[in-house]
Amino acid sequence: MFQDGETQTGVQQEDYQDRAHFFTEEIQRGNFSLHLDNLRTEDEGQYTCTVHSQEETGETKVEIKVDGVGERLRVSGSNRSMSASVGEDVTLSCSVDSHITPEDLEVSWMKTDEDEDIVVLLYQNNEASPEASDERYRDRVEFFTDEIPKGNFSLRLKSVRTEDKGVYMCEVFAGGLSANTTVELERLGEYMDEYINTL
Incomplete structure (x- = not known):
């Protein structure tokens, strides 16, 4: 809303605060076009610009259609191999x-072996589903629950075993979109043990 010579941000609906702006330098030319940042699917619909001037009123309407491709879904990890010794805890980033x-969102952590994909831990229906974990990982994996609202779906793998070595994939699903990141867990423990034993 523009009133009394200035933008009235206090009356904005919360969903549009910090996202909807006038082109300030254009207002003096009578241009009250609206700029909307970070388009969301829920922004779809009809918008009305109404101008009141003394006794007169005028309006124009515009409709926004949001293509699903406009949704943003990016998944990133550490982009490097992780090293751990047997018995240690390790964090795989996502x-x-x-x-x-x-x-x-639905998030699945999988271990991608040559002959099968092993379910490490799932997040669905707004909660972790440890019962879906393969028995080899059950009771050894968890999310950082307090970090999930920030988009952090990193995985803590406790008490690393020899057979944990391999490639892990964090895949995220949202509506018709999906994205993933992978991390390789290398194990240095046995080599360090052999080295120490030769000393």
């Missing part, structure tokens, strides 16, 4: 950058 809220 960060989600999206307008889509965590409760609408």
